[in-house]
Amino acid sequence: MPRLKRKANSPLSKCPTGIQGLDEITEGGLPRGRPTLVCGGAGSGKTLLGMEFLVRGITQYHEPGVFLSFEETAEELATNVASLGFPVQDLIQQERLALDFVRVERSEIAETGEYDLEGLFVRLGAAIDTVKAKRVVLDTIEALFAGLPNEAILRAELRRLFRWLKQKQVTALITGERGDGHLTRHGLEEYVSDCVIVLDHRVINQIATRRLRIVKYRGSRHGTNEYPTLIDESGLSVLPISSLGLTYPVSTDRIATGIPRLDAMLGGKGYYKGSSILISGTAGTGKTSLAAIFVESVCRQGGTALYCAFEESPEQVCRNMRSIGIDLDPWRKKGRLHFHAVRPTVYGLEMHLATLHKQIQNLHPLALVMDPVTNLLSVGAPDEAQAMLMRVIDFAKSQGITAVFTSLTSGGDALEQSEVGISSLMDTWLLVRVLETNGERNRLLYVLKSRGMAHSNQMREFQLSDQGIQLQDVYLGAGTVLTGSARLVQEAQDRATFLAEQQAAQQRAQALRDEQATLESQTTALRARIEHIQAERQAVQAQEEARAEAACADQGALATARWADAPTAPHPRRARKGDGR
């Protein structure tokens, strides 16, 4: 439900109760100067609501009050609420609170003729004047019906009383016992009709739950739902589902998941800070391990984490995580990691929510883990658990807490569905599943969704070992996805094939190298022969030249011998020499 904005120029003035949550659903408080009826069964918290309205009115809004009790004496009342830390006696001494006990004992009263309840008016009026009260509580005025025999007079006087209270300009709260088929046993709603609040205390599956509902509120909008209500050591608190609205700030900061490869799958940086993460999967898929490694990572980076374990004791979680190389103990000792381990059935969902609120407000953790949220189903109906989780998520978001919820998917259910129906509220959803093949179960992890980041669409094989959590690429190829030993076998086969091919290539290269070497040596031999031939040719040529020269010399000698004066003798030798080259 979206948050309703109060009109600035609301014609109806409101009187804030100071009770946590109640002012939000009434959009400011009870109608000022008018009576409000609070009805509910025995033990539903009517008296407490009234007393808290007065005490908070005095301490927070400086509006003195009068408590007119018809059931408990002033001393009993003061003692009862003292356990809630309400300083009733002090306030009475300071004359800011007046407590009056009206005892009506039928056996002591005889009736003759006409009368009216002016005595009550006088007492109330005197009390109001003494403390200058702005607020009045009448608890439970219906006791008059038991004490006074004449109902006709009583009804007429009650009508007059409420009119008189309005004239007095006091904000009155009248409590009434719940009746069959009526809001109150004696039909008080007939007289008090400006605002009617119903308190309820019912037991479902042996677990008690308190609720509050505003049946009507004349002239004002109000939350119409049944709101879970709590009574704890600080009084009453109403937990409006819509109290936070969708107005929280968001962060673009990232926070590491504790697994580098998972960070890589989530856009390279991990979860968004302050986002909600759902880890769902069937039994034994490693949800707790994923949550624990995140917590460990947060603690290692100096943050504080709150781990709500609904299934295991803190020691058990620590021991189990140690087996996969995640040591949480040091962080527990340093006070960075806090465990809140309770069975869900210890108390109702509302109490869980309230204790969680309190823990978060005390610790201001950076991370919150609820493991597993599906266990909360044993406490309430799915829609109640969902509403409770929604409030946890809203609260965590408003505080900037990164919250991890694990959800157990039971065997027969669709995987991509969270049991408590909260998946749509989550920013990031990691799904862990097992794949059964070749007689083994292997874990697969994938990011089903992750708002606002480019996340991987790949499946990863998720391995838990004493070295921690490893993410492996699954074997993709030839139209199959293989994991576990099948992946290992396939990978080994691939390696063998690769090796064989590699060896073949090497052999081929060697052969080629050999052949090249052979050819090269042959080339060398041939070159040697060529050189030999060349050398031989040169020798032959030199021989030829020597022979020609010798011949020439012989010819010259012969010519000289015949004609010693011939000048052209050297020419033929030179020309022959040039040809020889």
Next chain:
Amino acid sequence: MTRRDGGQQAAPKASSSTWNLRLYIAGLTPRAVAAFENLKQICEAHLAGQYHIEVIDLLKTPQLAKGDQIIAVPTLVRKLPEPVRKIIGDLSNTEKVLVGLDLRPRT
């Protein structure tokens, strides 16, 4: 603490058998006057000389309403003899008043 005495009662001074009666009213309404008249008549008729009536007007002394747990007016309270008895209304039914004051056994 101020006690408003009606002033009109008759009676010899307190003895062991004195009846101490208080009539609470809120202003001199016709109903209050009627109640006082009725009470006086009954007392004169049945308790002549041994009763004492105190009339308390709550409009003037509202704080006195607490002590006797008064819510309705008029209320007649029999303080003495014990136990305390209360009769509310204008005391117009003499029979009922007599029963209420234990002057006549309950039937």
